Every structure is written in C-alpha cells, then in structure tokens.
Amino acid sequence: MVDERVMGDPRSGRPAPDAAASVRDESLPDVLSTNAPHPAVDIRAILFTVADGALLVALGEHDPGWGLPRGEPSPLDTLDVAARRIVREGTGLQEQYLEQLYTLSVRDAPDWTIIVGYMALVCSGQAPPPPLAGLWHDVTALPQLSHADQMVIDYALVRLRAKLGYTNIAFHLLPQTFTLSELQGAYETILSRRLDKRNFRRRVIASGILFPTSEKRRDGSHRPAVLYRFRADDDHETYLTPPWAEGA
Amino acid sequence: MVDERVMGDPRSGRPAPDAAASVRDESLPDVLSTNAPHPAVDIRAILFTVADGALLVALGEHDPGWGLPRGEPSPLDTLDVAARRIVREGTGLQEQYLEQLYTLSVRDAPDWTIIVGYMALVCSGQAPPPPLAGLWHDVTALPQLSHADQMVIDYALVRLRAKLGYTNIAFHLLPQTFTLSELQGAYETILSRRLDKRNFRRRVIASGILFPTSEKRRDGSHRPAVLYRFRADDDHETYLTPPWAEGA
DNA sequence: GCAAAAGTGTTGTGTATACACCCATGG
DNA sequence: CCATGGGTGTATACACAACACTTTTGC
Numbered sequence: 001m002v003d004e005r006v007m008g009d010p011r012s013g014r015p016a017p018d019a020a021a022s023v024r025d026e027s028l029p030d031v032l033s034t035n036a037p038h039p040a041v042d043i044r045a046i047l048f049t050v051a052d053g054a055l056l057v058a059l060g061e062h063d064p065g066w067g068l069p070r071g072e073p074s075p076l077d078t079l080d081v082a083a084r085r086i087v088r089e090g091t092g093l094q095e096q097y098l099e100q101l102y103t104l105s106v107r108d109a110p111d112w113t114i115i116v117g118y119m120a121l122v123c124s125g126q127a128p129p130p131p132l133a134g135l136w137h138d139v140t141a142l143p144q145l146s147h148a149d150q151m152v153i154d155y156a157l158v159r160l161r162a163k164l165g166y167t168n169i170a171f172h173l174l175p176q177t178f179t180l181s182e183l184q185g186a187y188e189t190i191l192s193r194r195l196d197k198r199n200f201r202r203r204v205i206a207s208g209i210l211f212p213t214s215e216k217r218r219d220g221s222h223r224p225a226v227l228y229r230f231r232a233d234d235d236h237e238t239y240l241t242p243p244w245a246e247g248a
Numbered sequence: 249m250v251d252e253r254v255m256g257d258p259r260s261g262r263p264a265p266d267a268a269a270s271v272r273d274e275s276l277p278d279v280l281s282t283n284a285p286h287p288a289v290d291i292r293a294i295l296f297t298v299a300d301g302a303l304l305v306a307l308g309e310h311d312p313g314w315g316l317p318r319g320e321p322s323p324l325d326t327l328d329v330a331a332r333r334i335v336r337e338g339t340g341l342q343e344q345y346l347e348q349l350y351t352l353s354v355r356d357a358p359d360w361t362i363i364v365g366y367m368a369l370v371c372s373g374q375a376p377p378p379p380l381a382g383l384w385h386d387v388t389a390l391p392q393l394s395h396a397d398q399m400v401i402d403y404a405l406v407r408l409r410a411k412l413g414y415t416n417i418a419f420h421l422l423p424q425t426f427t428l429s430e431l432q433g434a435y436e437t438i439l440s441r442r443l444d445k446r447n448f449r450r451r452v453i454a455s456g457i458l459f460p461t462s463e464k465r466r467d468g469s470h471r472p473a474v475l476y477r478f479r480a481d482d483d484h485e486t487y488l489t490p491p492w493a494e495g496a
Numbered sequence: 497g498c499a500a501a502a503g504t505g506t507t508g509t510g511t512a513t514a515c516a517c518c519c520a521t522g523g
Numbered sequence: 524c525c526a527t528g529g530g531t532g533t534a535t536a537c538a539c540a541a542c543a544c545t546t547t548t549g550c
Contacts, residue, residue, distance in 0.1 A: 038286040039323065041362055075287065075360035079353045103351040103364050105327045112323035114289055114362065116351050181529075198531070199513065221522030222528040429502075446504070447540065469549030470501040 040111065043079065044068045044149065045087045045118040046156045047095060049136065050173050050186045056136040057153065058091045059143070066137070068149045073116075083118040091135060095120035097172035101155055106148050117152040119159060124186075125175035161191055168209055171230050177213055179225035180204065288359065291327065292316045292397065293335045293366040294404045295343060297384065298421050298434045304384040305401065306339045307391070314385070316397045321364075331366040339383060343368035345420035349403055354396050365400040367407060372434075373423035412438060416457055419478050425461055427473035428452065 046068055047058040059066040069090025073082040080098060087095050101117035137143065139157065163169045164187060173186050184200050204210065209231050216224040294316055295306040307314040317338025321330040328346060335343050349365035385391065387405065411417045412435060421434050432448050452458065457479055464472040 038288050039321070040286050041289065073287070073353055073362070075353070075355055077353070079351060079362075082353075100350060102348060103327060105321055105323070105325070105330075107323055114321070114327075114364075116362075179529085196514075197529090198515085201530080202532095203512085218521075220527065222526080223520035223530075225529055427502085444540075444542085445502090446542085449503080450505095451539090466548075468500070470499080471503075471547035473502060 039105070040113045041073055041116065042070055042113050043073055043083050043086050043116050043118060044070045044152050045083050045090070045120055046153055047087055047091055047093065047120045047122060048139075048156070048160065048173070049122045049124055050189050051124045051136070053185070053189055055139045055189050057139050057142065058093070058135050059137050059145075060090050060135070066143045066145060068145075068152060079116060080118075083116075083120070087118075087120050093122050095122050097121040097169065099159075101152065101159060104148070104151070115148055115152075117155065119156040121169070121172040123173055123175045164190060168230070171209075177215065177227040177229050179217055179227060181225060183228070287353070288361045289321055289364065290318055290361050291321055291331050291334055291364050291366060292318045292400050293331050293338070293346075293368055294400055295335055295339055295341065295368045295370060296387075296404070296408065296421070297370045297372050298437050299372050299384070301433070301437055303387045303437050305387050305390065306341070306383050307385050307393075308338050308383070314391045314393060316393075316400060327364060328366075331364075331368070335366075335368050341370050343370050345369040345417065347407075349400065349407060352396070352399070363396055363400075365403065367404040369417070369420040371421055371423045409439060416478070419457075425463065425475040425477050427465055427475060429473060431476070 049056050049058075058069065060069055061067075069086050071082070071086035071089065073079055077085070079100065083100070084095065084098055087093065087098070098118060098120045101119050103114060103116045106113045106115055139153070142153070145153070160169070170183065170186050170190070174183060180201055183204065184195060184197065187200070188194055210228045211231065213227045213229050215227045217227055218224040297304050297306075306317065308317055309315075317334050319330070319334035319337065321327055325333070327348065331348070332343065332346055335341065335346070346366060346368045349367050351362060351364045354361045354363055387401070390401070393401070408417070418431065418434050418438070422431060428449055431452065432443060432445065435448070436442055458476045459479065461475045461477050463475045465475055466472040
C-alpha cells in the first residue's frame, strides 16, 4: 500500500552527508536506463478547512484507498495555476489561499516522479457540492496514505501552524465576515491548544488587520457577537518579518 | 538575453486570480503538442559566501554571459543530493548548507522546464581552487542574468536574510572557529546594516549555540580575540519557531 | 604612548502572559 | 432568572534597543 519510496525531507536543511549512499543501495535501475526521458511531474495539493473544531483534509478515492488531489502541470500555466486547477478538479471547491510547499523526487517501482507539494485553504462556510461528500477527513484520523502524500500533509501542518504565528494566513479559513470567537476557534483548532481570549483579541485587534462591521450575529441565548471583516491588503505584506530591526 | 518567460512568484501566497489568462495570451503552443512528453527538470543552485565585507555568489560561464550552476536530477538521488552534486560540479566547492527554495515552471522558446531552486552556503575560509577564479561575484554588482536565475537569487536573498533572524544559518558561512567580530561581520554583510556590538554579543552568547575555545587569535596591533566554535547539534532544531506559545 | 579592535552593563521601553468578572440575550 | 457565550483591564516578566568606556596588544 505504501509503496512509494520518498527521497528527501523538507524539514532538514543539513547536508545529511550519506543520503546518497543509503538511496543508492536500494533496488536497482529501471527508469535509469541512462537515457530515460524526463521524470513525470506531479502536483499534489492538500486542501485544508476548519469545521466545528476539527481541521479537515480533502481526500479523493485513489487506486487503492485514498489520496490527495493530484495532477500534472501544463506548459502554459504557472505551477500555482496548475495547482489551483487541480484543487478545483479534485474537490469541486475554489480555494482561498494557495502556497507551494516543497518538491521531492520519488521513485516508485519503475517510475520516477517529481512531486511538487501545495497547500491550499478554503473557508469553512463553503458547502461541499453533494457528489463530493465523504471528501473531508479529520486530520487527526486519516486513512492510510502513500508515503509521499503523508509527507506532504505532515509538512503542510508544520507550515500552517508556523504561519499562524507570523502571518494572516488563518483569514483564508474563514468566511468574509466572522466573529472573533470564530477566528480564535480556528487558531485553536489548528494549533490544538487553547488560547487566552483577552490576549487573543487584543493582539488581533492591535494588529489592525481587521475591522468591525456594524452587523452583529445572534445565534443563541446570549449576547450577540460583532462581525468582523478583513482588510483586503496586508496579506502577503505581513509575511516575512525578520527580528532585530535595530536601526530604523 | 533575458529570454526566459518565468511563471510564478515565490513570494506571493495569493491566488492571483488572472495569472492563467495573462499567460495564455502569449505566444502559442510548441511544446504542448498535447502529448508532449514530460518537462525537463532543472536544478539551479545559488552558492553564497561572505568575504571581506561582501556577500558573494558563484556564477559560471553560460551560453551567453553568466549563470547559476545548474544540472538535472537523477532518478537515484534525492533532489538535495542532486543539488549538492551540482554545486560541487559547478564550483568545485563543498557546501556547508543546502536548502531547497522554490520550484517554478518556465517556458523558454520551444522548451518547457521545471526549475527547482536551491540555496547553498560555504564558509569564507574555503579557498577557491585555481581554475575557478572569477567564480565569485558581489551580489550587489551582478552581471546580466536570465530572468529565472535572477529570480532564484532574489528569493534566496530574502530567505537568507529572514533566516538570519530566527535560525543559526549564518554559522555555515564561517569556518570552524571564528571570532565574535567575524560572526557579527557576516550578519552585517548579509543584512547590509550595522549591528550593535554589545547587543549582538549578548544575544548570541545567551542563545547558547556557541562556546569559546581556549585559543585566541592575534591578528593585528590590538587585543587578541577569543575564538568560538559551534555546538554541532542545535541546527535544524532551531528552525521553525512559532510565536505566541502561550501555554507551557 | 598611540592606534586599533576586543570586550563589558545599565536603563528604558515595548511586547507577551496570566488572570476574573460583568454584559446582553433567549428561553 | 438563569444559562450561555460575548466582551473587557491590569500587573508582571521578558526581550530588545540605545548608549560609552576600559583592556590588550603591535608598532
């Protein structure tokens, strides 16, 4: 079932001096009849969403079992555009955010494939079209997946969690208007950790990236919540934020 | 000269909704005789070093002008391993650090290529073997390069500068033992900004990632400097460091 | 003894955390 | 009137930035 041989680990930035050796010992040639053509290039996209307290991943039915949406790039498109197409085709959904993750080389039986991993986010509000029920799987209880798919998912999780801290990425998981509690809930779900309400609100308000609408939401026997909306701009602005900016 | 059409920008994490359209209008098919085979996959590596106050990039002579070291991956190797090989072959140097940057799809005349960008670092001490003089170019005064090469360089710079802040990446640019002033100099060169000596030393000492040797270096008519060495471990440990870790 | 880089502390300011109660509503 | 989530402020600890002088050596 897990038959792909995955090479390379996105998390390590070290030489890992003997990786070559350990790979070379494995089952021998097939593809590499020396003048083998180019490898296949395969895009795999992991689409996340958050729904009532769970972080969900979109999977499709594959050869045996489940797998991430995948597809080939086209010479006419950016990889990003191709990835977006693949997400749409594989899930019927239009993602709000897309980010390339990592590229790795996989040798599976006789085939050689370069896998380009992507992460996408959709807001929880978006109703999955009927034919695609059974699409969403809780990330904490996934079925058995290929090694490559699993790797993409693991890495996507690391990136997503890390980016919660220093970007506005979570916004793409929410509908246009939302309450602060909903936003906090998304953070908590992804980090699987509870956050302090007052600190959370202070930070997010102070950051200035969202502003209150005049509407409120009444959805229970309690005080209605103010609905907020994002400022369209600061988005990829707020991305890289190196510390020690000593001089002005 | 700059004839490659580069698609996709590593910095943007946004959908850029109409990228497809803008690309589609351009000069038409060639490669995409529909069942065109797979694209070529091309690794480009940018090798940085720091030498007396300048951040240097290794370039080789190419078709017309200069270019980054490049080469094809092999089915037997990790992309990382292939990139390391390409750095060695293209520069004669053994890098200390290697990191994948970004993958993009490029359509250049009739050819379609997937370019996987890599960044590598070597320590300044490493003497360039004679045949490869004229290898190093100051990053602030580079010759005309292909669009794709330029993109890899720009992005590598962003990543390198950002990572100075939250990782130990700079260590890989220095020889095994070095003075604190040398370390600070490397930071200043890369950031092109002066740093406060006392704050810098306090931080780097407090971080615990390096420890003093018993040797000193006398290299002028002034007080000799203590030589430091890195702790081999915390390296890829210190990588992703998400903020607001509220709970313990 | 002087030039030149190495080395060393304190203080203020901002940012993150911990923590508990009142408010508005529906039933 | 009560249960439910919405909303608010303060005190403390830590991290970062600004800043100037003494030490050791070679010549």
